[in-house]
Amino acid sequence: MKKKYVVVTGGVLSGIGKGILSASIARVMKECGVEVNTLKIDPYLNIDAGTMNPNQHGEVFVTEDGYEADLDLGHYERFLGKDMRRENNMTAGQIFKTIIDKEREGSFLGATVQMVPHVTEEIKGRIRRIPGELIMIEIGGTVGDIEGEIFLEAIRELWVEEGSENFLFVHVTYVPYLRVTSEFKTKPTQQSVQLLRRIGIQPQMIAVRSEEPVEENELRKIALFGGVEREMVFNLPDSKNVYDVPSIVYSYGIHRKIATRLNLEIEERFEWDYPRNFIPSKIAIVGKYLGTDDAYKSISESICLCGASKPDVLDSQIFEDMTQEQIKNTLAEYEGLIIPGGFGKRGIEGKIAVIRYARENNVPIMGICLGMQLMVIEYARNVAGLVGANSTEFDPATPYPVIDIMEEQKKILKLGGTMRLGAQETPIKEGTLLMEAYRTSLVHERHRHRYEVNYEDFRDLFNEPGEDLSGRMVISSKATFVEAIELPDKDFFLGIQYHPEFGSKVGRPSPLFRLFVEKIRGRKRD
Known part of the structure; x- marks a missing residue:
């Protein structure tokens, strides 16, 4: 049976919780009996996060096999209860270094080395080698970032080659509340979805992040202009406890929608043991x-x-x-x-x-x-x-x-x-x-x-x-x-x-x- 892929992209701005949502979906699918693995794609040119200043990029997370990763791999580990490895992170620096090394070795047999097909083939090859029944892929940054375009193109090609029935695209976006006019603004979300569609990717699910719950008519507008069914648009307001998010994902039935779309057999179960009440401490x-x-x-x-x-x-x-x-x-x-x-x-x-x-x-x-x-x-x-x-x-x-x-x-x-x-x-x-x-x-x-x-x-x-x-x-x-x-x-x-x-x-x-x-x-x- 072919691998299944859930690809999570971001729009409007970064830092709105793509990593938490990806980890939460992965945990819920794991609880439902699916063999899940994850991949975080970071479009920056660093080989890894090891030389990055924590003041700018957050902590450097170290895996069991000695890889220095983006902190999102820490979310995946904590949520999934599974040790991450270097194969769970891909950076532009790794990809370009591999391509240049191969070119210097003469591996391309005299060909003119180009972004397409050589870089995209390297990206796809690495994705295909990740073990698992369902691969959660999070693409760092936002749609429209120059450095992320080649990864989106590689994902688009993989979608064509592996079959659309094996892919589900989730777009995570942010809807701000404009207090001057007392209304939510969906235009930035509409534009980020349009950018994604111009690349050749149509999201099947939209996760709407916001500070407060978004009203129904705004969610319907996002569905209409985003080209998705209303039942595939979910609002995820800020939560006081990030460990509530898997339960929220489960309550929305996102696992069933993913299983239906990807033709996955799942068991309807969910056990999630996490601290709900924190004992005051200093x-x-x-x-x-x-x-x-x-x-x-x-x-x-x-x-x-x-x-x-x-x-x-x-x-x-x-x-x-x-x-x-x-x-x-x-x-x-x-x-x-x-x-x-x-x-x-x-x-x-x-x-x-x-x-x-x-x-x-x-x-x-x-x-x-x-x-x-x-x-x-x-x-x-x-x-x-x-x-x-x-x-x-x-x-x-x-x-x-x-x-x-x-x-x-x-x-x-x-x-x-x-x-x-x-x-x-x-x-x-x-x-x-x-x-x-x-x-x-x-x-x-x-x-x-x-x-x-x-x-x-x-x-x-x-x-x-x-x-x-x-x-x-x-x-x-x-x-x-x-x-x-x-x-x-x-x-x-x-x-x-x-x-x-x-x-x-x-x-x-x-x-x-x-x-x-x-x-x-x-x-x-x-």
């Missing part, structure tokens, strides 16, 4: 990327998937000129703190000052990647007395390089895709917070780092679990390098070199985040 992410709400998306969602309210994001730079007393007053309302990963010197001393506050006042704190490294630096300076201890990333001349670049990284000049990336085995030691969280001796967690603890030169800073602590940090996990550290005399003082937030799924949040939230709630009960 958790802060002390970070440095505040240009977008998506910079720490997976961390924020991991907290929410544990049933806790969304954490605040605080600028680490504001703490750099504060005394410890001022920091204490500023953070007094917060029950837990998270120091996330990142790159560069900006805001680092503010994070270190916050770590000191948490350590001295026994405030639950989790350091992730760079956050763990800063925990070691703070401890080396203020407990072990190593004045000027630092990472060579921030101070190459530090007298105490407790954090140093990985040995195999020292000869690498390129930045893209060269870090320690993806999942690797992490041994867990008895008597540690990690064992309390995971309850197993071996886990696989995802990494994304270039620097790590300089254990060989500063092993006296640390101790093994169960030994006489002697006021030292405990290594709670160590493979070929230090994976995690903790202070056992604190309620929760844990640093991990890897990124547990990338493993959180709906109904299965990361064990470390679950334990972090449980410890905070336990302190409230006490």
Whole structure:
């Protein structure tokens, strides 16, 4: 049986929830017994999202196989409960690089290499290789973007070649409400559908995004001018909880309409275990990327998937000129703190000052990647007395390089895709917070780092679990390098070199985040 495709395009403007809708439809179809896989197409020229600034593009999501992806793959993982891989993301940079490499190798047998057919054939070939019964394809950006045109052309060709009975096009658009005239405006939606039709693609379903519910006559107008049946136009107003969207998709019967269109056999069932009521909590992410709400998306969602309210994001730079007393007053309302990963010197001393506050006042704190490294630096300076201890990333001349670049990284000049990336085995030691969280001796967690603890030169800073602590940090996990550290005399003082937030799924949040939230709630009960 031929594969079936649901292609999701966007109109009017970006950032209106194509990824959430795609992930929601995929989850509902999976619940109905369909083997679903996903593909996010990003028309930008980057090979991947690894070198992008989180302030502009949101977080970089790392897959199990070490691919640095757009944050939408994080939505797919959390919603589908399925690990994404590099095959689930395609960028223009990947496609063009492959074409140029083939041309240099002489693979085109002297032909003039052109956008059509050579680039489109490469795109189609990659799509066809994705395993699954139903492939959800989300095309990033909006219809009309220059960089996205070649992907739309490739999809149009694939639709012709594979048969229209195997395709369903969903167009996600935005209908603004004009308060001056007290009416919804559908003209931008009409125009975006017209743009799509000029390319040769007629959407069969239109998802109308809006701040408030759109009135029936506007939906009928969209159906009429969009060339679709009224029952194939759905309004999706803003939701307070994005995890409500799969239930909304199911309630609209979108799964049945897709199954009918694509001649798919489905089972009428839907189980969706997600937190509906969030227990009030005050958790802060002390970070440095505040240009977008998506910079720490997976961390924020991991907290929410544990049933806790969304954490605040605080600028680490504001703490750099504060005394410890001022920091204490500023953070007094917060029950837990998270120091996330990142790159560069900006805001680092503010994070270190916050770590000191948490350590001295026994405030639950989790350091992730760079956050763990800063925990070691703070401890080396203020407990072990190593004045000027630092990472060579921030101070190459530090007298105490407790954090140093990985040995195999020292000869690498390129930045893209060269870090320690993806999942690797992490041994867990008895008597540690990690064992309390995971309850197993071996886990696989995802990494994304270039620097790590300089254990060989500063092993006296640390101790093994169960030994006489002697006021030292405990290594709670160590493979070929230090994976995690903790202070056992604190309620929760844990640093991990890897990124547990990338493993959180709906109904299965990361064990470390679950334990972090449980410890905070336990302190409230006490």
